[in-house]
Amino acid sequence: MKIEFTLNAKPVSVDVAPSTRLADMLRETLSLTGTHIGCDTVQCGACTILLDGEAVKSCSLLAVAVDGRSVTTVEGLAEADGTLHPMQAAFRDNHGLQCGFCTPGMLMSAVDLANRNPDPSEAEVRGWLEGNICRCTGYQNIVKSVMAGAAVMNQRS
Ligand code: FES
Ligand code: FES
Numbered sequence: 001m002k003i004e005f006t007l008n009a010k011p012v013s014v015d016v017a018p019s020t021r022l023a024d025m026l027r028e029t030l031s032l033t034g035t036h037i038g039c040d041t042v043q044c045g046a047c048t049i050l051l052d053g054e055a056v057k058s059c060s061l062l063a064v065a066v067d068g069r070s071v072t073t074v075e076g077l078a079e080a081d082g083t084l085h086p087m088q089a090a091f092r093d094n095h096g097l098q099c100g101f102c103t104p105g106m107l108m109s110a111v112d113l114a115n116r117n118p119d120p121s122e123a124e125v126r127g128w129l130e131g132n133i134c135r136c137t138g139y140q141n142i143v144k145s146v147m148a149g150a151a152v153m154n155q156r157s
Contacts, residue, residue, distance in 0.1 A: 003067040007032075008076030016063045023047045025063035026073060034074040034104045038133070045132030048105035049073050055112035057105075057131070074104035077111070087111050087149035096145030098136035106132050110146040111153075118154035120147060 004013045007030070016025050026032045026049070035058055038046035047058040050072035077085035084092065087110050097103045106129065113120055113128045120128070125146045126139070134142060 001064055003064055005066045005068060006070040008072055014063070018062070018064055020063045021059055022049070022061040022063045022066060022071075023058040026058060026071075032073050032075050036101055036104055038101065043131075043133065044102070045105040045109065045129075046102055048108040048132065050108055050112060053112070053115065055109045072108070074107055077107060085111070086152035087114065087146070090149030090152060091142075091145040094141050094145040094148055096137070096142045102132060102134040102136075106134065106142055106146075110149060113146065114150035114153045118150060120150055122147065 001018055002013060002015050004011065006012070012030070014025065014029060016029065023035055023037050026035045027037070035049055036046035037059055038044035040059055042057050042060045045057060048055050049058045050056075051061070051066060052070050053072075077088055087107055091097055091103065091107065096106070109129060109132050113125065117124060122143055125143045129139070129142065129146070
């Protein structure tokens with residue numbers, strides 16, 4: 001099937017088998033390997049992307065479901081000149097990652113949260129990130145990062 005959608009602010013057209021998962025199309029057909037696959041059972045959140053601005057787990061969707069819609073992956077967060085998105089900068093500055101495997105999904109979930117709630121409390125961040133698993137950090141610095149990133153995003157808007 002041919003599908004057309006917006007990917008990281010650019011129009012794309014892809015031929016894809018109807019059974020292809022969105023995560024696989026992003027990684028294998030489009031070479032956007034920043035979207036990670038950690039579990040295949042919709043638990044870890046490493047594959048989280050934004051679909052029409054809302055965080056979704058791309059391993060749980062068929063690629064054809066994004067026809068006519070807008071997809072943002074972690075590759076679409078930074079500016080064209082390489083300037084990090086405020087949430088990426090906050091993760092860097094607050095040591096919100098160790099191995100980095102969970103980080104793309106954490107970032108996409110965090111951006112969605114910050115767009116909905118410009119000043120999330122620690123409890124709200126922890127609750128929001130329940131669907132994103134990190135095996136390294138113990139979450140403390142991730143929570144700090146999300147709160148800091150949301151604050152900067154909110155100042156800008
Ligand atoms: Fe999608 Fe784990 S790979 S939730
Ligand atoms: Fe390693 Fe989160 S930083 S899994």
